[in-house]
Amino acid sequence: MEPRRSWREILMLPGPTDIPEESYRAMGSLLINHRGREFREFHTQLIEKLKKIIGTKQDVFLLTCSATGGIEAAVSNVIEDGDRVLAFVAGQFGERFAAAARYYSENVVVVEIPWNRAPTVEDVRKGLSENRDVDVVLLVHNETSTGALASNIEEIAGECRRAGALLVLDAVTSLGGVPFSFDEMGIDLLVAGTQKCLAGPPGLAIVAVSKRAWEKIESLKKRPTYFDFTLHREFMSRGETPYTPAVTLFYGLDASLDRIFETGLNEWVDRHRRGAQAFYSSLGELGLEIYPLPEFRSPTLIAVKMPEGIRDVDVANIMAEKYGVHVGVGVARMKGRMIRIGSMGMVTAERIKASLRALCGALNEQGMRLDYTSVEGIVEESLSK
Amino acid sequence: MEPRRSWREILMLPGPTDIPEESYRAMGSLLINHRGREFREFHTQLIEKLKKIIGTKQDVFLLTCSATGGIEAAVSNVIEDGDRVLAFVAGQFGERFAAAARYYSENVVVVEIPWNRAPTVEDVRKGLSENRDVDVVLLVHNETSTGALASNIEEIAGECRRAGALLVLDAVTSLGGVPFSFDEMGIDLLVAGTQKCLAGPPGLAIVAVSKRAWEKIESLKKRPTYFDFTLHREFMSRGETPYTPAVTLFYGLDASLDRIFETGLNEWVDRHRRGAQAFYSSLGELGLEIYPLPEFRSPTLIAVKMPEGIRDVDVANIMAEKYGVHVGVGVARMKGRMIRIGSMGMVTAERIKASLRALCGALNEQGMRLDYTSVEGIVEESLSK
Numbered sequence: 001m002e003p004r005r006s007w008r009e010i011l012m013l014p015g016p017t018d019i020p021e022e023s024y025r026a027m028g029s030l031l032i033n034h035r036g037r038e039f040r041e042f043h044t045q046l047i048e049k050l051k052k053i054i055g056t057k058q059d060v061f062l063l064t065c066s067a068t069g070g071i072e073a074a075v076s077n078v079i080e081d082g083d084r085v086l087a088f089v090a091g092q093f094g095e096r097f098a099a100a101a102r103y104y105s106e107n108v109v110v111v112e113i114p115w116n117r118a119p120t121v122e123d124v125r126k127g128l129s130e131n132r133d134v135d136v137v138l139l140v141h142n143e144t145s146t147g148a149l150a151s152n153i154e155e156i157a158g159e160c161r162r163a164g165a166l167l168v169l170d171a172v173t174s175l176g177g178v179p180f181s182f183d184e185m186g187i188d189l190l191v192a193g194t195q196k197c198l199a200g201p202p203g204l205a206i207v208a209v210s211k212r213a214w215e216k217i218e219s220l221k222k223r224p225t226y227f228d229f230t231l232h233r234e235f236m237s238r239g240e241t242p243y244t245p246a247v248t249l250f251y252g253l254d255a256s257l258d259r260i261f262e263t264g265l266n267e268w269v270d271r272h273r274r275g276a277q278a279f280y281s282s283l284g285e286l287g288l289e290i291y292p293l294p295e296f297r298s299p300t301l302i303a304v305k306m307p308e309g310i311r312d313v314d315v316a317n318i319m320a321e322k323y324g325v326h327v328g329v330g331v332a333r334m335k336g337r338m339i340r341i342g343s344m345g346m347v348t349a350e351r352i353k354a355s356l357r358a359l360c361g362a363l364n365e366q367g368m369r370l371d372y373t374s375v376e377g378i379v380e381e382s383l384s385k
Numbered sequence: 386m387e388p389r390r391s392w393r394e395i396l397m398l399p400g401p402t403d404i405p406e407e408s409y410r411a412m413g414s415l416l417i418n419h420r421g422r423e424f425r426e427f428h429t430q431l432i433e434k435l436k437k438i439i440g441t442k443q444d445v446f447l448l449t450c451s452a453t454g455g456i457e458a459a460v461s462n463v464i465e466d467g468d469r470v471l472a473f474v475a476g477q478f479g480e481r482f483a484a485a486a487r488y489y490s491e492n493v494v495v496v497e498i499p500w501n502r503a504p505t506v507e508d509v510r511k512g513l514s515e516n517r518d519v520d521v522v523l524l525v526h527n528e529t530s531t532g533a534l535a536s537n538i539e540e541i542a543g544e545c546r547r548a549g550a551l552l553v554l555d556a557v558t559s560l561g562g563v564p565f566s567f568d569e570m571g572i573d574l575l576v577a578g579t580q581k582c583l584a585g586p587p588g589l590a591i592v593a594v595s596k597r598a599w600e601k602i603e604s605l606k607k608r609p610t611y612f613d614f615t616l617h618r619e620f621m622s623r624g625e626t627p628y629t630p631a632v633t634l635f636y637g638l639d640a641s642l643d644r645i646f647e648t649g650l651n652e653w654v655d656r657h658r659r660g661a662q663a664f665y666s667s668l669g670e671l672g673l674e675i676y677p678l679p680e681f682r683s684p685t686l687i688a689v690k691m692p693e694g695i696r697d698v699d700v701a702n703i704m705a706e707k708y709g710v711h712v713g714v715g716v717a718r719m720k721g722r723m724i725r726i727g728s729m730g731m732v733t734a735e736r737i738k739a740s741l742r743a744l745c746g747a748l749n750e751q752g753m754r755l756d757y758t759s760v761e762g763i764v765e766e767s768l769s770k
Binding site: 001002003004005007011013015016018019024025026027028029030031032033034035036038039041042064065066067068069071072076096099100102103193195201202203204222223224225226227242243244245246247248249250251252254255258320326328 | 389413420580612628711
């Protein structure tokens with residue numbers, strides 16, 4: 001039997017996050033024929049909802065795979081042998097993005113960015129001037145391993161366009177958590193997750209494809225069968241998917257998107273900003289160190305450096321076992337030294353307070369002397385704004 | 386909101402099929418941290434259950450993707466540029482298998498088999514003698530587009546082994562519906578679906594990997610990031626998956642497997658045989674034509690040729706709308722001319738009778754004069770055996 005946890009525990013992971021009760025209920029609804037009229041209508045409406053959130057009138061597909069599968073789909077549809085790829089890497093997901101691309105072309109150039117910040121317009125301009133004839137630029141919008149957000153995507157996209165390169169954006173933990181307009185920003189290919197800021201179930205990936213990206217996709221000599229976007233476009237024209245979709249996950253995501261629109265899309269997104277502000281102000285007040293430089297701090301992933309001598313795993317275990325608050329730990333070069341709190345999806349004062357209370361309690365068990373009550377007011381105030 | 390259908394409607398599709406009530410309930414259970422102890426224990430037990438059904442002590446992975454994604458994973462892990470692949474094609478899924486492989490090597494030789502039967506030991510022996518130095522053989526166990534089952538997999542695997550080739554078996558609609566022993570049969574790589582004879586939710590693929598397959602996998606210069614089996618093995622050694630799994634689908638599948646073991650694995654599998662026997666005897670009695678030759682008829686997919694002048698889509702629509710029985714129609718070269726009934730998962734006399742009643746009723750509306758009551762007893766008798 002599946003493990004049962006209590007509703008009193010909360011998932012503040014870098015994803016998956018908690019999802020609305022109605023999303024759980026929807027996932028228990030009866031399966032239907034994915035080649036029938038009901039599914040086609042439902043699926044078409046679901047994609048329209050996603051288009052509103054992404055800010056696009058162009059093609060959007062919902063793929064049955066994890067977000068990393070969405071990354072695989074993206075790189076395999078626009079990169080072929082010999083293509084010159086420029087990958088900006090400022091964390092583990094940047095590394096993974098470059099590694100995924102390397103399967104499809106050996107010509108992947110990595111631009112290393114310090115992990116305590118995100119790539120900037122200047123980085124991209126410099127990278128594109130030092131590396132000529134780049135076909136594809138890979139960039140992580142919100143680096144989930146470090147909590148750093150890249151800004152000015154519109155300008156970055158402009159640099160790519162002027163250099164004749166496509167911009168493929170990993171928006172896995174940003175979509176739904178920052179204001180988004182795929183068409184106006186000029187992104188060519190976007191990959192997002194459902195189990196992050198959209199508060200949907202894990203197991204699906206979202207992709208959006210621009211007109212420029214289609215030209216490249218159609219020019220490829222071959223594409224992997226499972227991820228072939230031209231097939232997805234063909235089937236989507238009648239509301240279907242090329243292969244059997246994860247129907248119950250589509251149901252769950254649909255219910256989550258309805259929750260977003262009931263809340264109001266702008267309000268949903270802005271709560272991420274206010275929630276992160278509450279975290280950062282509180283952490284500052286408590287004297288804890290936030291990993292990324294101030295101007296790069298993510299609205300969806302809060303990365304807290306552990307004080308010397310305290311291991312992240314010990315802190316996370318106490319937070320989970322004593323307080324029922326599940327968070328992530330450091331990965332790659334930050335392994336052992338960082339607590340990563342996902343403030344994604346349903347951002348509320350209660351969830352933030354529970355997280356800070358648990359963090360303070362766990363750190364105090366490790367020898368610190370933090371007063372959680374000193375920041376409770378900060379959270380209330382930030383969220384009410 | 387997701388489309389709602391009635392419990393009185395039944396899915397007799399070539400997949401997905403109906404799943405137990407407890408599987409729906411399980412999918413509505415709360416998400417947990419996929420990097421935590423509870424998930425690791427649950428996942429490890431789930432894989433052990435799958436190993437029992439597959440009949441293996443070797444590696445089994447549950448992938449977050451459709452069965453076609455499992456096919457992509459299989460071919461991408463054992464085929465690299467220049468590899469010689471021999472694909473036996475007797476239907477649409479055989480064609481798809483060969484097409485998937487062609488992305489990874491241009492050296493794919495197709496052996497065409499008449500669509501009203503499945504590949505035999507003789508076909509494989511002949512194919513391997515006419516094509517030397519084959520690295521990988523692709524074979525569909527149960528061709529879902531035609532309702533033909535390949536027998537003597539053990540001997541086929543022996544032929545492949547003697548020729549120095551790996552056998553990759555598409556068991557998407559056979560696992561759980563025919564007796565299986567991966568290790569004794571000597572299969573090298575197996576791909577199965579969850580939403581077919583296991584009566585689980587759609588959105589997952591099952592793969593099993595032999596020792597011989599590992600040698601080939603490890604020898605490849607590169608593997609796609611999302612599907613890399615060496616990463617899956619590494620993470621599975623501690624009960625995890627490399628990337629975020631579709632947690633709620635894992636829950637649902639687990640509940641379905643529990644139902645199988647409560648029924649008894651042998652009884653569960655044998656019901657597929659008896660259920661298909663009930664269909665074939667009844668269809669014969671009614672004078673309807675079964676597509677595959679007698680010795681190749683599948684225990685899980687019943688392919689009925691439409692009488693001259695009757696379109697499959699019209700029949701399927703009446704079956705769905707008037708009788709609430711959802712079935713598949715003809716595809717590829719059988720488009721327009723075939724009703725495909727999935728008799729998978731929960732095989733009961735009630736479901737078979739409802740399907741035959743609907744089929745007779747729909748065909749009668751198209752001008753035939755079939756007497757459903759003449760076969761009701763056949764179904765009861767076949768299932769009670």
